Each structure stands twice: as structure tokens, then as C-alpha cells.
Amino acid sequence: xxxRVYGDYREMSRAAAQIVADQLRAKPDSVLGLATGSTPEGMxxxxxxxxxxxxxxxxxxxxxxxxxxxxLSPDDPRSYNVYMWKNLFRHVNFDPKRVHIPSGVGDDxxxxxxxxxxxxxxxxxxxxxxxxIGRNGHIGFNEPGSPFDSRTRxxxxxxQTVSVNxxxxxxxxxxxxxxxxxxxxILESRRIMLLANGVEKAEIVAKALRGxxxxxxxxxxxxxxxxxVVLLDKPAASRLETRM
Ligand code: GLP
Numbered sequence: 692x693x694x695r696v697y698g699d700y701r702e703m704s705r706a707a708a709q710i711v712a713d714q715l716r717a718k719p720d721s722v723l724g725l726a727t728g729s730t731p732e733g734m735x736x737x738x739x740x741x742x743x744x745x746x747x748x749x750x751x752x753x754x755x756x757x758x759x760x761x762x763l764s765p766d767d768p769r770s771y772n773v774y775m776w777k778n779l780f781r782h783v784n785f786d787p788k789r790v791h792i793p794s795g796v797g798d799d800x801x802x803x804x805x806x807x808x809x810x811x812x813x814x815x816x817x818x819x820x821x822x823x824i825g826r827n828g829h830i831g832f833n834e835p836g837s838p839f840d841s842r843t844r845x846x847x848x849x850x851q852t853v854s855v856n857x858x859x860x861x862x863x864x865x866x867x868x869x870x871x872x873x874x875x876x877i878l879e880s881r882r883i884m885l886l887a888n889g890v891e892k893a894e895i896v897a898k899a900l901r902g903x904x905x906x907x908x909x910x911x912x913x914x915x916x917x918x919x920v921v922l923l924d925k926p927a928a929s930r931l932e933t934r935m
Contacts, residue, residue: 692900692914694921696928700888703924704733707821707886710920711738712747714819714882720751722811724820724877725779726831727756727771729859730886731821735778742783749785753814755807756792757822757831757877761845761868763795769862770795793843793870804843804870811876820880824887825852828895828908832871835907839915841873874912882918885910890926897930 697703711734714721725731741747756771765772772792780790791810797803811817822830827849833841834849848867857865877883887896899910900921913919923931 692919692921694900694923694928694931696923696925698925700733700924703886703888703922704731704737707731707734707884707922708737708741708747710884710922711819711821712741715747715749715752718818719748720753721818722753722755722814722816724817724822724872724880725754725756725775726821726823726886727758727774728823728856730823730888732778734821734886738779739782747783749783752785753789754785754791755811755814755817755872758869758871759793759795760866761795761800761870762866765792765794765796769860769865793872795866795870800845800870804845807843807870807872808876817880818882820877820883822877822883822885822910822913824885824892824895824899824910826855826891826895827851828899828910830874830877830885830910830912832869833874833877833909835909837874837909838906839878839912840875842876843870843872845869846871874909878912878916880916882920883913883916885913885919885921886923887921887927888924890929892927893930896921896923896927900931 759771763770832846898908904911904914
């Protein structure tokens, strides 16, 4: 595992954006797996800046987001659909036809999940998957106990996840279920980039990267993948040294 530690969040975000830009330069029609949450916001801001300066081109790229809340319409301000358009898509030259975000509404969520998996496959699989990490080790919305061969499906959210996300986004309420790519789906990506910042992530980062590989720490699944780059700011890396 390639672990890189940066002085602060800004530096980490810049390095993450550079990895995405390099991916698109090497393969303009790359399939990107994209994440939400507060962690990648700086990376998206940096990608927008780079786009404005002509340093990155999304015109041929495909994207598949990790997850979406069940029951939120795509125009709900709490939805990850709104997050993605606000933070990235509307500022850059992504072709809306190549943008994919799971839908949390519809009569047949199970069928929609299957179709989402098929679309990823038809696009050729994910070249670069961006991930954040939840305080309990979740990746996407794969909470502790998620099987490592899980696929896109409807999941129940941990109480802590809902309360942390409500606090972070200042939402008065949030759904307790989501549609999430599975850990199996994530592990099939050719390359994975995990981002974490802040001291509140230090403990779980150490567990995920250095602890036992277990379903109870979903991000520990990344230890079995052959091409993972981990970008941390100093506080998030602060528990790593003692365990190395
Ligand atoms: C959220 C998202 C994850 C994200 C994680 C961390 O619930 N579903 O994809 O990586 O929790 O969020 P944050 O970056 O705000 O700490």
C-alpha cells in the first residue's frame, strides 16, 4: 500500500486532484468512481480550478458515484446528487450522459442496483475509485459487517453514521438507509485512492491500514487490493507511526 502523508488538508487535496488529472491524461475516457462527504470537497475544488486553467479535461470521462440516500429525490439538497453537481459536475466539462449516481428513489431499488452494476461493467469497470472513510471504517455506505463480496444494494446505516452526517451537513433529518456500491464492487476497481484528514480519523485509519482484515472494519478490505494509494494529512496519519 502506498501511503502518502501531507502537511495539511489543502496539500492532500491538491495531490488527490493531481492523481485524478494524471489518470485522465493517461486515459481520457477513464471511468472514475467518485465519493462524497466533506473529505473530497477540497479535491473537487482543486479539480475545478485545474479545469479552469486548462489542466484537466473531463469531456470523455465516465463517473459512477458510490452511494445515495434512500428516499431523497435527486434535487433534494441533502442528496449526493446535489452534492456532486454543486461541487464538481456543473463547473467542469463532464458529459451529463456519462455521469452516474445511484438513485435512492423508485419502485424497484433492487433492480436498479443490479442495473448500476451492469452499467459499471459495460463502461469497462472503474479505473480509479476515490474513497473517504467513515469514523467506523465504512467505505461508501458499507457499514461494519458488510461482506467483502457485497455488490450494489440497499443498506441500513449505522446510527453513528446518520448522526455524524447530520451534524456535518447541518441537516435536520437524514434517511437511515442508502444505496451503496458494495465492497466487492469497490475492490474490482483497477486503482483505489483513499483520502482521510483530521485527527478524528486517525484511529480508524490505523485500524484499517494496519489492523486485521475484517468485515468489522470495512476499509481493511483495501489491504487485499494490489493498487491502493492512501493520501492523509498529518493529523489523520498520527496513529500510524506507532503501529508501523
Ligand atoms: C459518508 C459517505 C462516505 C464518506 C464518509 C466520510 O457517510 N457515504 O462515502 O467517505 O461518510 O465522510 P466525511 O468525508 O464527511 O468524513
